[in-house]
Amino acid sequence: xxxxxxxxxxxxxNPNSGKTSxxxxxxxxRQKVANFPGVTVEKRVGHRKYGKYxxxxxxxxxxxxxxxxxxxxxxxxxxxxxxxxxxxxxxIDGGNLERSLYLTMQLIEIGVDLVIxxxxxxxxxxxxxxxxxxxxxxxxxxxxxxxxxxxxxxxDSLLDTAIKLAENGEELHHHPPVTYGPRLDDIxxxxxxxxxxxxxxxSCHNSRWLAIKMLEGDTEIKNRCFPDKVExxxxxxxxxxxxxxxxxxxxxxxxxxxxEGRYGYVAGxxxxxxxxxxxxxxxMSDQIDDxxxxxxxxxxxxLLLMWLIFQxxxxxxxxxxxxxxxxVAYVQSGVGQLxxxxxxxxxxxxxxxxxxxxxxxxxxxxxxxxxxxxxLEDSGYMARAAFLMDKLMHYLGLHGKSFIPMLMGFGCSVPxxxxxxxxxxxxDRIMTILLIPMISCSAKLPVYVLFTGAFFGAYxxxxxxxxxxxxxxxxxxxxxxxxRTILQSDETPFVMELPPYRRPTTWSVIIHMxxxxxxxxxxMGGVILxxxxxxxxxxYFPKVDEYSxxxxxxxxxxxxxxxxxxxxxxAELKAARAGEDLQYSFIGxxxxxxxxxxxxxxxxxxxxxxxxxxxxxxxxxxxxxxVLYFLGExxxxxxxxxxxxxxSQQSGISxxxxxxxxxxxxxxxxxxxxxxxxxxxxxxxxxxxxxxxxCVFAWIGAFAAYRILTLFGL
Amino acid sequence: xxxxxxxxxxxxxxxxxxxxxxxxxxGTLAEMNIGQKARVVRIGGSGQIRHRLIDLGFRxxxxxxxxxxxxxxxxxEIAINGGRISIRRSExxxxxxELIPAYK
Ligand SMILES: Nc1nc2c(ncn2[C@@H]2O[C@H](COP(=O)(O)OP(=O)(O)OP(=O)(O)O)[C@@H](O)[C@H]2O)c(=O)[nH]1
Ligand SMILES: [Mg+2]
Numbered sequence: 001x002x003x004x005x006x007x008x009x010x011x012x013x014n015p016n017s018g019k020t021s022x023x024x025x026x027x028x029x030r031q032k033v034a035n036f037p038g039v040t041v042e043k044r045v046g047h048r049k050y051g052k053y054x055x056x057x058x059x060x061x062x063x064x065x066x067x068x069x070x071x072x073x074x075x076x077x078x079x080x081x082x083x084x085x086x087x088x089x090x091x092i093d094g095g096n097l098e099r100s101l102y103l104t105m106q107l108i109e110i111g112v113d114l115v116i117x118x119x120x121x122x123x124x125x126x127x128x129x130x131x132x133x134x135x136x137x138x139x140x141x142x143x144x145x146x147x148x149x150x151x152x153x154x155x156d157s158l159l160d161t162a163i164k165l166a167e168n169g170e171e172l173h174h175h176p177p178v179t180y181g182p183r184l185d186d187i188x189x190x191x192x193x194x195x196x197x198x199x200x201x202x203s204c205h206n207s208r209w210l211a212i213k214m215l216e217g218d219t220e221i222k223n224r225c226f227p228d229k230v231e232x233x234x235x236x237x238x239x240x241x242x243x244x245x246x247x248x249x250x251x252x253x254x255x256x257x258x259x260e261g262r263y264g265y266v267a268g269x270x271x272x273x274x275x276x277x278x279x280x281x282x283x284m285s286d287q288i289d290d291x292x293x294x295x296x297x298x299x300x301x302x303l304l305l306m307w308l309i310f311q312x313x314x315x316x317x318x319x320x321x322x323x324x325x326x327x328v329a330y331v332q333s334g335v336g337q338l339x340x341x342x343x344x345x346x347x348x349x350x351x352x353x354x355x356x357x358x359x360x361x362x363x364x365x366x367x368x369x370x371x372x373x374x375x376l377e378d379s380g381y382m383a384r385a386a387f388l389m390d391k392l393m394h395y396l397g398l399h400g401k402s403f404i405p406m407l408m409g410f411g412c413s414v415p416x417x418x419x420x421x422x423x424x425x426x427x428d429r430i431m432t433i434l435l436i437p438m439i440s441c442s443a444k445l446p447v448y449v450l451f452t453g454a455f456f457g458a459y460x461x462x463x464x465x466x467x468x469x470x471x472x473x474x475x476x477x478x479x480x481x482x483x484r485t486i487l488q489s490d491e492t493p494f495v496m497e498l499p500p501y502r503r504p505t506t507w508s509v510i511i512h513m514x515x516x517x518x519x520x521x522x523x524m525g526g527v528i529l530x531x532x533x534x535x536x537x538x539x540y541f542p543k544v545d546e547y548s549x550x551x552x553x554x555x556x557x558x559x560x561x562x563x564x565x566x567x568x569x570x571a572e573l574k575a576a577r578a579g580e581d582l583q584y585s586f587i588g589x590x591x592x593x594x595x596x597x598x599x600x601x602x603x604x605x606x607x608x609x610x611x612x613x614x615x616x617x618x619x620x621x622x623x624x625x626x627v628l629y630f631l632g633e634x635x636x637x638x639x640x641x642x643x644x645x646x647x648s649q650q651s652g653i654s655x656x657x658x659x660x661x662x663x664x665x666x667x668x669x670x671x672x673x674x675x676x677x678x679x680x681x682x683x684x685x686x687x688x689x690x691x692x693x694x695c696v697f698a699w700i701g702a703f704a705a706y707r708i709l710t711l712f713g714l
Numbered sequence: 715x716x717x718x719x720x721x722x723x724x725x726x727x728x729x730x731x732x733x734x735x736x737x738x739x740x741g742t743l744a745e746m747n748i749g750q751k752a753r754v755v756r757i758g759g760s761g762q763i764r765h766r767l768i769d770l771g772f773r774x775x776x777x778x779x780x781x782x783x784x785x786x787x788x789x790x791e792i793a794i795n796g797g798r799i800s801i802r803r804s805e806x807x808x809x810x811x812e813l814i815p816a817y818k
Contacts, residue, residue, distance in 0.1 A: 064769035069762050098795050099771045256757070256768070263773045282798055286781065289791075298785045387800045391786035400789065400800070424762060493763040493805045494789060495770060498798040 006054045007166050008083070012076060012107065013091035014100050015039075015062025016499050018119040018149035021508075022091060023059035025152045026159065030511050032415070033150070034377035035504075036386075036404065037062060037497050038422035041072045043079055053163060058085065061421075064099070066106045068220045071421045080110060086166040087113045089158065091149070094124035094131065095281050095500070097274055101266045104140065108175040111206045114142040115162045121146040121154070123500070127281035132273045139269050141175040150505055177208070180261030183249075187242045188212060194238045214239055215246075216255045285500045289384065298388050305381075307465055309372035313365050314449065314461040320364035321449075328357035347536060351627055355532025356524050358626030358642050359619045362446035366520055367513050369442050373411050374512040378504030382407060383496065390494050396476060397483035399423060400494045402432040406475070409439035410468075411516075413674040416441075417681055424493070430682050431487050434690055435479055437670045437678075440471045442516075443618035447665045450622055454643040455658040463659070471666050474701065523617060531613045531620045535627045539587040544580055551577045587628070601664065601699070602657030602706045611664070617671040656709035660702040668698035739813060743792065744806035746780040752811035753777055759808035771795045772809055 011019040015037030024031055027046030032039055044059040060079060061072035068074045080088065090107055092100040097118070107114055116136070118124070124131060124146075137144040143161045147154035179185055192211035213221040246254045280286070292301055332353045339345040376382055382404055390400025401423055409416035416436045420429045440448075448467055452460035555573055558566045582588045590612070591605035598608035610624035622642075629645040646653060653661075669675065669691050679687040746752060754776045757767055771794050772778075779793040789802045 065765075067765055067769075069765060096795065096797050099769075099797070102769070102771075256764075259768050260773055263768075276796060280793075281796060282793065285798070289782070293782065293784060293791075295785045383800075387784055387789060387791065390789050390800070390802065391784060394788075394802075400802075424766075493766060494800070494802045495763075495766050495805055496800050497770065498791065498800050500798075 005052060006056065007087070007163065008056045008058065008085040009162055009166075010058040010060055010079065010085040010088045011091055012060045012080065012088050012103075013062060013117075013119075014064055014093060014096065014103060016497070017062060017091045017093040017096075017100065019062065019091045020044075020059055021149035022089075022117070022119070022147065022155060022158075023057055025149070025155050026055075026057050030515055031059060032512070033508050034374075034382070035380040035499050035502050036377065036383040037499065038072065038401075038404070038419070041075075041418055041421035043075055050159065050163070055163075063103065065103055066110070067216070067218060070424045080107070080112060085112070087115060087162045089115045089117050089162055091117050091119050094118045094120045094146075095127060095129065097129075097131065098266060098270050101269060102263060105178045105262050105266060108140070108142075109178055109206075109209045109212060111209065113165050114140075114175070115158065115165055116140060116142050116144040117158055118144060118146050119149045122148045122151075123281065128277035128279060129281070130275040130277075136269070136273045139176075139272065150508065178262065178265050180258065180265070184246075184257060184261050187246065188215065191215065191238060191242055194235050197235075212258060215242065216258050217243075217253075282500055285380070285498075288501050292381070293384055293388055302385060302388060305376070306468070309369065309376075310465045310468060311461045312372065313368045313445070314452075314464060317362075317365040317368050317449070321361050324361045324363065328353065328361065332357065343540070346540065347533070351533050351536030352529065354626045354629075355535070355623035356529055358450075359446060359528055359623045360524055362449055362619070362622070363517065363520055365445055365449055366442050367517055369445060370411060370513050370516045371509065373407075374509050375504050376407075378502065378508060380499050380501045383498050386496060387498060394494075396479035397487075398431060398479060399425075399428050401496055402428060405432055406436060406439055409436045409441060411442055413437055413439070413441050413670050414677045417674065417677040420681065427487055430686060431479065431482055433678055433682055434482065434686070434693075435475045437674055437690065437694060438471055438475045438478065438667060440468050440666050441618070441670060443671065444665050446619050446622045448662055450625075450643060451646070451658045451662055454646045455653070455655050467662050467666055470663060474667060474697075478697070523619065527616050528620055528623050531616055532623050532627050535587070535613060535624050538590070539582060539585050539627065541585060544584045547577065547580055597699075600706075601660050601702045602654060602710070603661055603664075604652055604657075606651070607653070607657075607661055611668070614665070615669060615672065617673070618665060621665060654710070655714040656706050656712075659709055659714070660706035663705045664698045664702035666698075667694060667701050669694045741811065741813070742807045743778065743780075743801070743809040743811055744790070744803040746778075746811070746813075748780050748782060750816075751777060751779045751814045753814060754809060755812050756810040757808065758810065759805075763805060763808065767805070767809065770799055771797070777814065778809075778811065 011023055013019050016035065016039070020031050020033045020040050023029065023044065023046060024033065027048050029044070029046045031044055038061070040059055040061045042061065046057045046059070048055050048057065058079065060076040063073045063076045066073070066077045066080070068077055079085075088107060090100075090104050092104070104114070104116065118131065118133065133144040133146060143165065145154060145158050145161060147158055149155070180188065188208065188211050191214065192208040195210050195214070196207040210221060243254050246257055250257055292298065294301075332349055335348055335353065336345065339348065376385075385407060386400040386403045389403045393400050393403055402420070404422075405416045405419040408419055413436050416439070417433050420432045420436075423429045423432065445464075448464045449460070452463045456463045551573055555570055558570050558573070587609060591609050594608035594612070595605050598605075598611075606625060606628040609628065610621045613624050614621040625646070626642050629642060645651065646658075675687060675691060678690050740755060743752070743754075754772055754774055756774060757764055757772055759767070776794060781791040781793050781798065783790045784800075787803075789800050790806060792799050792801060792806070
C-alpha cells in the first residue's frame with residue numbers, strides 16, 4: 001500500500017460564518033455550533049482519512065482581522081503565522097462579503113495558500129445578492145467555492161479543491177499583492193526591503209506582511225522584531241521615519257491609513273463582483289426584533305422565555321423521570337434476589353445502584369433544559385439577550401458580552417468560563433469568571449428537582465425558577481461588591497454583531513442534546529459511581545464491635561413468637577441497629593464534625609455530609625443522599641424512593657431547610673472541573689479566592705434564607 | 715411598517731423632534747435618530763476600540779442607518795454593510811457622521 005501523506009488544513013474566517021459547521025461535517029466531530037459570534041474560542045483539531053491523505057483539520061476561532069487584541073484573535077493568528085498550515089479555507093458569510101474580504105486581504109498578505117469558501121449560499125440566493133464567483137476568483141488569485149455548511153452542501157468539492165491546491169500550490173498560488181495606493185505602497189516596499197535585510201527576521205517568511213504590521217503599530221510584531229534596539233537601529237530609524245512621514249502628509253495614524261487602504265481595495269473588488277438588491281436581508285430579523293427587543297415588552301418576553309424553559313424542564317421531565325425511577329427500583333430488587341445477602345449485595349444495591357440510580361433519573365430534566373438552551377443559541381436570540389442586557393450589565397460594571405457566557409452558565413460552568421475568552425479586557429474576564437459559578441448550572445438541577453419535588457409539590461417549577469432568580473440576584477450583588485472593591489472598573493467597549501435569526505436545524509439541536517446526554521452518562525459511570533462506592537464504604541465500615549443491646553437474639557425471639565405487632569417491632573429494631581452502625585462508621589463520625597456547621601441552616605447530618613463529595617460534582621450530592629438514606633434502612637424498604645425518604649418525619653427537614661439547602665447548592669463551589677477551568681483561565685490565586693469566597697457566601701446565603709423562611713412559618 | 719404596530723423603530727422619532735437641528739448636519743453616530751441614515755466621516759478613539767470599530771466595517775464613506783435602541787436607550791443598533799451591529803452610545807460617539815437627508 002502506498003504511504004499516506006499528511007495534510008494540515010485550517011478553517012479561518014469571521015465569527016459566525018459557519019466554520020465549525022463545516023469542520024464538523026469534515027471530521028464527524030460534534031463541536032458546538034450556535035448562531036452568535038464567538039462560539040469557538042480555542043482551536044480544535046480533527047482528523048480524517050481522505051483518498052491517499054491523512055488530513056488534520058483545524059477549526060479556528062472567528063476573527064475580524066489578524067491583529068492581536070483579544071485572546072481568541074491571538075489564537076487564530078498565532079496558529080496561522082507559526083504553524084503554517086498547508087491550506088487555509090477562508091470561510092465567508094456570503095451575506096457579509098465586504099467585511100469578510102477585509103480578513104481575506106490580511107490572509108493573502110501573510111502569504112498562505114487560500115481557498116475561498118462563500119458559505120451561507122442559501123441565504124445569498126434567498127436575499128437576492130448576486131456574487132460573481134468566477135471574477136472574484138480571478139481578482140483574488142484563489143479558487144472560490146460556494147457551500148451551505150449546515151446542510152453539508154458543496155463540501156466535497158471544497159475539500160477536493162483544497163487538496164488540489166496543496167498538491168500543486170505553486171501553480172495556483174498567485175494572489176496579486178494587496179495594493180494601498182502608490183504613496184503607501186512605496187513606503188511599504190521600502191520598509192519591507194529593510195525588514196528582509198534584518199538579521200532577526202530572516203526566520204520570518206514574509207517581510208511585506210511584517211512591514212505592514214509594523215506600520216500598523218502592532219506591538220507583538222514590534223516586540224518580536226526589535227528585541228534589541230541597538231542591533232536594529234537602522235530598521236527602527238526607517239520605521240520611525242515612515243511613520244512620521246505618513247503622519248505629516250495624511251494627518252492620521254498610519255494604522256488607519258493602512259486599514260482604509262485595505263478597505264479601499266476591498267471596495268474595488270466588491271464593486272466588480274457583487275450586486276446588492278435594494279431589499280435588506282435583515283428585514284425579517286428586524287421585524288422579529290421589533291417584538292423581541294421592544295422597549296416595553298423586551299424584558300418581559302425574555303423572562304417569559306426563561307420561565308418557560310424551567311417550567312418545561314420540570315413538568316415535561318416528570319414523566320420519563322417516573323419511568324426511570326421504576327426501572328431503577330426494579331433493577332435494585334432484581335439484584336437483591338440474585339445475589340445472596342451480605343456485604344457484596346449491600347455494596348451493589350445501596351452503594352452502586354442507590355447512588356447512580358438516584359442521579360440517573362434526572363437525565364430527562366437535563367435533556368429538556370439543553371433543548372431549550374440550544375434553541376435559544378441556534379436561533380440567534382442569545383445575541384439579542386446581550387443587546388437587551390448590556391445596559392443592566394453596565395450598571396454592574398460589566399459588559400453585555402459577559403451576558404452570553406453567563407447564559408451559557410445555565411448549562412455548564414466550564415464552557416461558560418471558556419467563553420469569556422471573547423471579552424477583551426482581563427478585568428472583565430476575571431469578574432465574569434468569578435460570577436459564573438453562581439449561575440445555576442444544569443448539574444445543580446437534580447438537587448432542585450429532588451428537593452422541590454419532595455417539599456414543594458405543585459409549586460416545584462416556580463420554586464426552581466425562584467432559585468434561578470436568586471442566583472441572578474446574588475450575581476448582581478456580588479458584581480457590585482467586586483466592582484467596588486477588588487476589581488475596579490475600567491471601561492471596555494461593547495461592539496457586537498447581531499446575526500440574522502436562523503431556524504435552528506433539528507440535527508444540530510439533536511447533536512447538542514446528545515452530547516449533553518453522553519456527558520451526563522459518562523459522569524454516572526465515572527465520578528458518581530466512584531463517589532457512591534467510597535461513600536458507601538465509609539458508611540459501612542468500621543463495623544460495631546458491641547451494640548448497646550443484643551439485636552440479633554431479640555430479633556430472632558420476636559420472629560419465633562407470633563405476638564401481634566412483632567413485625568413492626570422487628571423493623572424498629574433493625575432500623576435502630578442500622579442507625580447504630582451508621583453512627584459508629586466513618587461517615588457517622590464525619591457527620592458529627594459537620595453537624596455543628598450545618599445545624600444553624602436547618603440541615604440534617606445527611607445533608608451536611610452530602611455537601612462534601614458535592615465538591616466533585618453537584619449531582620453527587622443527590623447520589624450521596626441516596627447512599628446515605630439507603631444505608632440507614634433495610635434493603636426491602638428501598639422501594640420507598642429518595643424523595644419519600646426525605647419527606648418522612650424522621651429526616652426532620654422543614655421546607656425552609658430544604659430551600660436553604662438549595663441556596664447553599666446554588667452558591668457553593670460548583671465542581672472540580674469548574675475549579676480547574678477557573679485556574680486555567682485566571683491562575684491559582686483567583687481559584688482559591690473563588691473557592692473560599694463561595695463557601696462563605698453560600699453559608700451566609702443559606703443561613704439568611706433559612707431564618708427568613710422560618711419566620712414565615714415554613 | 716412595523717409588524718406589531720408597537721415597533722420602537724418609528725414611533726420614537728416623533729418625540730425626538732427637537733433633534734431636528736441635526737438634519738443635514740454632522741455629528742456622531744450616537745446622536746442619530748431612529749431611521750436616519752448617515753455617512754461615516756471619521757473614526758475617533760484609539761487603540762483597541764478604534765480597531766474593533768474598523769474591523770466591524772466602520773470606515774470613512776460607509777453608509778450607516780440607526781435601526782433601534784435597546785429598551786433602556788442604550789446600546790443602539792446600527793445597520794452597516796447589510797449587517798447589524800450593536801454598540802454602546804459611548805462608543806458610537808467616537809464615530810463622526812454626516813447625515814444623509816431623507817429626501818432630495
Ligand atoms: N443558513 C445557513 N446557516 C448556516 C450555514 N452554515 C452555518 N450556518 C449557521 O450559522 C451559525 C454559525 O455557525 P458556526 O459553525 O457556529 O460558525 P463559526 O464560524 O464556527 O462561528 P464562531 O465559532 O463564533 O467563530 C449556526 O447557527 C449555523 O447553523 C449555511 O450555509 N447556511
Ligand atoms: Mg465555531
